Amino acid sequence: MRMIPKSLALGAGIIVLLAACSSTKPQTTTRPNIVVTYSVLGSVVSDLVGDGATVTVLIPDGQDPHEFQPSARDIETINNASIVISNGLDFEEGLLEVLATAESNGVPQYRVGNNIAQRTVEGEHVVADPHLWLSPINFIQALPSLTSAINTATGLSINSATESEQLKQLDNDVSELMSTINSCVMVSGHDELGYFADHYGCTVVGAIIPGLSTTSEGTAKQLAVLKDLSVANNVKAIFTGLGTPQNVADQLANELNIKAVTLSTHYLHDAANYREFMLNLANQIVDALQ
Ligand SMILES: [Zn+2]
Numbered sequence: 001m002r003m004i005p006k007s008l009a010l011g012a013g014i015i016v017l018l019a020a021c022s023s024t025k026p027q028t029t030t031r032p033n034i035v036v037t038y039s040v041l042g043s044v045v046s047d048l049v050g051d052g053a054t055v056t057v058l059i060p061d062g063q064d065p066h067e068f069q070p071s072a073r074d075i076e077t078i079n080n081a082s083i084v085i086s087n088g089l090d091f092e093e094g095l096l097e098v099l100a101t102a103e104s105n106g107v108p109q110y111r112v113g114n115n116i117a118q119r120t121v122e123g124e125h126v127v128a129d130p131h132l133w134l135s136p137i138n139f140i141q142a143l144p145s146l147t148s149a150i151n152t153a154t155g156l157s158i159n160s161a162t163e164s165e166q167l168k169q170l171d172n173d174v175s176e177l178m179s180t181i182n183s184c185v186m187v188s189g190h191d192e193l194g195y196f197a198d199h200y201g202c203t204v205v206g207a208i209i210p211g212l213s214t215t216s217e218g219t220a221k222q223l224a225v226l227k228d229l230s231v232a233n234n235v236k237a238i239f240t241g242l243g244t245p246q247n248v249a250d251q252l253a254n255e256l257n258i259k260a261v262t263l264s265t266h267y268l269h270d271a272a273n274y275r276e277f278m279l280n281l282a283n284q285i286v287d288a289l290q
Contacts, residue, residue: 031052031053031054032052032054032082032083032154032155032156033053033054033056033080033082034049034053034054034081034082034085034150034154035056035058035077035078035081035083035084035085036055036056036057036058036085036086037059037065037085037086037087037091037095038057038058038059038091038092038266038267039057039059039061040133040267040268040274040277041085041112041133042055042057043268043273043277044139044274045146045150047163047166047273048143048146048150048158048163049150049156049158050158052156052158056077056081058070058074058077058078058095059092059267061268062267062269063267064214064242064243064266065092065266065267066091066092066213066214066215066243066266067094067214067215067243068092068094068095069094070095070098074098075098078099078102078107079102079105079107081102082153083107083108083109083150083153083154084099084102084107084108084109084110085109085110085111085112085146085149085150086099086109086111087113087130087132087133088111088112088113088114088130089111089113089114089118089128089129089132090130090213091130091131093213093215108149108153110145110146110150112132112133112138112146113130113132115141115142115145116141117141118132119132119194119198121191121194121212127212129191129194129195129212130212130213131193131194131195131196131212131265133274134192134194134195134196134265134278134281135171135195135196135198135200136168136170136171136174136274137171137199139167139274140164140167140168143160143163143164143167144160147159147160170275170279173279174278174282175200177279177282177283177286178200178201178202178282178285178286180286181289183234184197184200184201184289185202185203185234185236185289186202186203186204186205186235186236186237186238186239186289187204187205187207187208187230187235187237187238187239187252188204188239188240189207189208189214189239189240189241189242189244189249189263189265190207190208190210190211190212190213190214190216190243190244191207191209191210191211192207192265193239193265196281202285205226205229205230205233205235206225206226207226208223208226208238208240208244208245208249208252209243209244210222210226214242214243214244215243223248226252227252227255230252230256231256235256235258236289237258237259237261237285237288237289238252238253238256238258238259238260238261239263239288240260240261240262240263241263241264241266242265242266246260259288261284261285261288263281263284263285264277264280264281265281
């Protein structure tokens with residue numbers, strides 16, 4: 001159940017009074033302004049808060065969140081937010097400083113990545129994989145603390161039960177789709193499909209850009225190793241997208257005589273919401289691996 005803003009609950013008398021003493025447009029209730037960094041997370045937050053707050057997504061859909069640099073206006077938006085909800089785990093590389101500054105100036109922040117079971121990758125150091133939205137389980141896990149953070153920052157009384165149910169239903173639907181293929185072995189663009197693979201029983205043998213961010217770069221030697229691994233593991237498709245050089249993906253796919261499929265993994269693209277986004281993704285993977 002969502003709380004009705006107090007000023008609305010007080011009745012029409014107030015509104016009439018305001019209209020009578022002001023020639024400007026009628027005063028409306030100031031709704032909390034929740035700023036969310038990227039579109040996929042924005043969809044989940046919008047579903048959760050409903051009409052209770054304005055949800056502003058900072059990074060335009062279609063831009064690489066790993067590389068996004070904020071404008072002066074974006075910084076102002078962040079500083080004026082009731083709360084800023086971000087992915088964390090260094091996903092929004094270009095926003096790290098701005099978010100930290102806003103936080104030290106008293107703008108409440110919630111980072112989803114700090115409230116999930118993190119997938120870690122061992123390299124020179126152990127680092128946490130930021131691509132948490134590719135498994136609804138992570139949002140289900142974060143939902144209680146996310147809801148509580150929003151309620152504390154905005155004074156709303158949002159209940160997360162409905163959103164939780166919808167995310168569980170989505171998880172079931174994706175599981176069901178994935179169960180229609182016998183084997184899910186893949187190569188990805190960068191190391192982005194780990195949470196998805198871990199949760200839905202897939203194996204990622206490697207990535208064209210062997211790193212957790214699109215800002216990493218692969219070498220010819222790494223690519224040769226990836227090719228051998230793909231043959232050894234009977235990989236049937238390469239799933240690329242954002243930040244992956246298309247010519248490299250196409251060349252590898254040609255050499256292996258398999259498909260290169262372009263996925264939208266980092267923003268909603270043409271999906272109306274998170275549910276559609278995940279189902280599109282799963283359908284594309286299933287179609288390619290039939
Ligand atoms: Zn990524």
